Amino acid sequence: MHTQSGVMINPWSSAQYFDYEKLIKEFGIQRPDNYFDYFMFRRHLIFGQRGIDYLEYSIKNKIKFNAMTGLMPSGKMHLGNKLTIDQIIYFQSLGADVYIAVADLESYATRGISFDKARNIAINEYIANYISMGLKPCRIYFQSENYDTQSLSFVLSNETNMSELKSIYGLTDSSSILHVNAPIIQAADVLHTQLGHLGGPRATIVPVGIDQDPHIRLMRDIAKRLRVYNVKIEDNKISIYIKGSDDPADKINSAISVLGNSGYECMPNYEYRAIYVKNSTGEDKIKIDMMLAIEESRINDYAFIEPSATFQKLETGLKGGKMSSSVPDSLISLNDTGEEATRKIKHAVTGGKQTIEEQKKYGGNPDICPVFELYKYHNSNDKYVTRVYEECKGGVRMCGPCKIEAAENISGMLKTLAEKKDESLGKLDDYLIKRSS
Ligand code: SF4
Structure with missing residues (x-):
């Protein structure tokens, strides 16, 4: 494509x-x-x-x-x-x-x-x-x-x-x-x-x-x-076309009955295999499509x-570019230890300036920083993440301590996952479905 x-x-x-x-x-x-x-x-x-x-x-x-x-x-x-x-x-x-x-x-x-x-x-x-x-x-x-x-x-x-x-x-x-x-x-x-x-x-x-x-x-x-019922918006009204070459009367009549129960006035055209919903707007499309899919599932196993x-x-890899298993230090695995994650984060590229003086004077660029993405993608606290962003931009935040803070956050998450692992493995029967035949 x-x-x-x-x-x-x-x-x-x-x-x-x-x-x-x-x-x-x-x-x-x-x-x-x-x-x-x-x-x-x-x-x-x-x-x-x-x-x-x-x-x-x-x-x-x-x-x-x-x-x-x-x-x-x-x-x-x-x-x-x-x-x-x-x-x-x-x-x-x-x-x-x-x-x-x-x-x-x-x-x-x-x-x-x-x-x-x-x-x-x-x-x-x-x-x-x-x-x-x-x-x-x-x-x-x-x-x-x-x-x-x-x-x-x-x-x-x-x-x-x-x-x-x-x-x-x-x-x-x-x-x-x-x-x-x-x-x-x-x-x-x-x-x-x-x-x-x-x-x-x-x-x-x-x-x-x-x-x-x-x-x-x-x-x-x-x-x-x-689908048998094809729901379309035409001139901001709903039209329904019935697929196939059989006699469409039963399908048209059952659709009209379902829609009638929800207050829709329908005009059938049997020759064109169509139903025009008079008192509809384009906004009714989802409701009508979902109602008709359920009705259709009585005669069509594949009414999806x-x-x-x-x-x-x-998410950008820690080395810039894509996270890729062929570049192991570009990503943090959920089974990594905190120490491994910390080492990778310490060696990550950043959006920081060359020197501390420049960083203080001009601020960093969190918009291109994979370390900032660790905050942005993995911490749901908007206030906290906004503060990190603003401190970086404003030259208040330096990359070294910022990496350590990010590493502490990620290591904490990995530690929690590791601690829960045995308990989670014990629950597998509630998740895995058995072989179907
Ligand atoms: S201070 Fe943090 S967010 Fe800003 S560029 Fe450095 S590592 Fe990235």
């Missing part, structure tokens, strides 16, 4: 995308509104979203919703990965049913990691930390053991084709079929949470980095293609509501 300026967003590339404004403009990503009072929204660490209004509608109307994420069982969980789980825990506190996919099929295919090893890594490096961070019981599953996602990915693969995947992902004739399968399996991971036996159609939020946007767009499109996404900024 290319921007007008030729940049390509590709989930398999290691490039970083720092020009978030440009991405918003060129990819039609929307900014979040002020609905969510959470530090990642307040500080614009979540800089964009797609379809989050479904989530807001569900929360306002006390309708159950899902939050979904996945983990690749390789390497170590680090502070950058933690941000996604922070969000998942936040959405869970708002009432979300949480699902987490362990991508052991992908780690086997791409990195040759056996399923046993993947399980071990997933539990010890990731899931134990999720629980220690405050994740409440939820549904964590291994892709290799989940019949729902495997069979759904087979169904979803019929909703896309090679030319679409080539244009989204830049695939070529020599691309591995794995690059064809992987986005479909991810779509199945997200959409299966809306299958009838798991609660049916619901708003589903997926917190991701911008590099995952191609997957998000594809799964949203696929969800739409599977398009998933929503939040896009979070990527």
Whole structure:
């Protein structure tokens, strides 16, 4: 997927995308509104979203919703990965049913990691930390053991084709079929949470980095293609189109009955397979779409509501640039000791001036400082983080003591996680779902 300026967003590339404004403009990503009072929204660490209004509608109307994420069982969980789980825990506190996919099929295919090893890594490096961070019981599953996602990915693969995947992902004739399968399996991971036996159609939020946007767009499109009722805004009124070539009368009549019960006046057009909702405005779209998805789920096993996404900024590595396991000192693993974390922070690049005199005179630049990001991304106390920012800018704060303070904060957090680890491992049965068959 290319921007007008030729940049390509590709989930398999290691490039970083720092020009978030440009991405918003060129990819039609929307900014979040002020609905969510959470530090990642307040500080614009979540800089964009797609379809989050479904989530807001569900929360306002006390309708159950899902939050979904996945983990690749390789390497170590680090502070950058933690941000996604922070969000998942936040959405869970708002009432979300949480699902987490362990991508052991992908780690086997791409990195040759056996399923046993993947399980071990997933539990010890990731899931134990999720629980220690405050994740409440939820549904964590291994892709290799989940019949729902495997069979759904087979169904979803019929909703896309090679030319679409080539244009989204830049695939070529020599691309591995794995690059064809992987986005479909991810779509199945997200959409299966809306299958009838798991609660049916619901708003589903997926917190991701911008590099995952191609997957998000594809799964949203696929969800739409599977729907029988296609709800559109036309001239600020709602029109509904019924997919298929059968006699649409029953589907039209049942939709009119559902909408009538909520006070909507509908005008059917059987020839055009359409319903026009007379007393509606564009603002009714979410309500009507969600009502019709539930009605549709009586006749369509795959009546999914398009998933929503939040896009979070990527935390900068301690050496500048990306956090990468190939540069071990660029990141802090959640299983690092306080001493290891402190050593890495002491050697981090900063936005400070060359000399203390200059720093006092001109102030530092926290906006480009990875050490400041440790405060900004991992401390929810706005007053404290603002004070650090202002002291740095005002030349009151020097980089040496600032690093030590950041290291103390992060080490304290790591110590708490380490202390809780055994207790968290003892709770796994409340989280891991058994192999489905
Ligand atoms: S004082 Fe702290 S926030 Fe400011 S540039 Fe130095 S390390 Fe970064």
